[in-house]
Amino acid sequence: MTERRFxxxxxVRLNENVNDPQGNAVxxxxxxxxHADVAAVRVGKMVxxxxxxxxxxxxxxxxxxxxxxxxxxPIIESYEISVREGS
Amino acid sequence: MRAAVVVFxxxxxxxxxxxxxxxxxxxxxxxxxxxxxxxxxxxAIVLPGGFSHGDYLRSxxxxxxxxxxxxxxxxxxxxxxxxxxxxxxxxxxxxGLLPGAMLHNAGIDFxxxxxxxxxxxxxxxxxxxxxxxxxLRLPIAHxxxxxxxxxxxxxxxxxxxxxxxxxxxANGRTSLSAxxxxxxxxxxxxxxxxxxxxxLMPHPERASEPDLGSAxxxxxxxxxxxxxxx
Numbered sequence: 001m002t003e004r005r006f007x008x009x010x011x012v013r014l015n016e017n018v019n020d021p022q023g024n025a026v027x028x029x030x031x032x033x034x035h036a037d038v039a040a041v042r043v044g045k046m047v048x049x050x051x052x053x054x055x056x057x058x059x060x061x062x063x064x065x066x067x068x069x070x071x072x073x074p075i076i077e078s079y080e081i082s083v084r085e086g087s
Numbered sequence: 088m089r090a091a092v093v094v095f096x097x098x099x100x101x102x103x104x105x106x107x108x109x110x111x112x113x114x115x116x117x118x119x120x121x122x123x124x125x126x127x128x129x130x131a132i133v134l135p136g137g138f139s140h141g142d143y144l145r146s147x148x149x150x151x152x153x154x155x156x157x158x159x160x161x162x163x164x165x166x167x168x169x170x171x172x173x174x175x176x177x178x179x180x181x182x183g184l185l186p187g188a189m190l191h192n193a194g195i196d197f198x199x200x201x202x203x204x205x206x207x208x209x210x211x212x213x214x215x216x217x218x219x220x221x222x223l224r225l226p227i228a229h230x231x232x233x234x235x236x237x238x239x240x241x242x243x244x245x246x247x248x249x250x251x252x253x254x255x256x257a258n259g260r261t262s263l264s265a266x267x268x269x270x271x272x273x274x275x276x277x278x279x280x281x282x283x284x285x286x287l288m289p290h291p292e293r294a295s296e297p298d299l300g301s302a303x304x305x306x307x308x309x310x311x312x313x314x315x316x317x
Contacts, residue, residue, distance in 0.1 A: 018190065018235065019190065019193060019233075019269070021190070021191040021192060021193055021194070021195045021233070021269075022191055022195075024195070025195045045144075069152070070144070070148060070149075070152060071144070073145055073148070073181070073188050075187065075188040075235070075237065076188045076190065076235060
């Protein structure tokens with residue numbers, strides 16, 4: 001099986017039931033700029049990584065494991081993974 | 088008696104912890120670099136404060152996966168007292184040695200000030216020399232000290248008497264205004280189910296000598312000495 005190169009993108013966001021002070025700070029900044037109608041801001045993280053795998057599905061499984069092991073904290077965060085071939 | 092102070096890239100309270108363990112507690116102390124894999128033979132292990140790995144991703148997240156953490160886990164499971172201070176607490180949470188997670192302070196700002204803490208349980212190796220209800224004056228210095236526990240975990244921590252410290256006023260009363268970071272239920276420190284792993288955001292090592300403004304932190308080291316001596 002030939003190893004191919006994939007690029008994965010992980011979007012990590014705070015769970016809805018978790019307060020987001022960073023989002024509130026950004027909202028305050030937007031209000032200062034006159035965007036008074038902005039009711040809520042949530043700030044997340046995006047992690048991009050490149051890896052090698054035999055196919056997209058196994059690449060996704062590896063990245064899912066990385067999310068469990070390090071990239072996201074399941075107590076306060078959830079995540080979504082997208083994978084495409086190439087680097 | 089011998090203590091290890093674990094040092095990660097970005098730890099910056101390691102020398103303070105070393106100083107207190109050696110000069111105040113009178114223990115033999117070694118630094119243990121994060122790449123080491125053996126902590127056998129130590130009577131206590133301290134994870135100090137700082138900004139390990141730049142606090143990137145989440146505070147303590149990268150340090151919690153360092154090689155030495157397997158040795159910390161082994162020691163903890165063997166009953167060795169383990170204390171995580173500030174970033175050390177965050178690392179213990181991220182490593183799963185203590186439950187829950189840390190969020191950014193509710194008020195956004197970095198809090199660097201003296202706080203009052205109510206000692207809630209003497210049933211840990213770091214508080215046994217105190218009395219429940221004691222008010223300790225210790226400094227805090229953190230941007231991510233907003234402790235979070237889901238409802239089921241919070242109930243368990245209360246039921247099992249595992250909240251070790253709460254933020255309070257000078258009279259020992261908890262209130263929203265006495266809570267510097269928005270921590271759930273005013274929690275400043277907790278212990279694990281076996282009670283030998285303790286984490287807290289305030290810094291007892293910075294307040295164990297009168298010249299530093301408070302010696303209330305001494306209860307940690309006096310407790311440790313009496314537990315280890317048993």
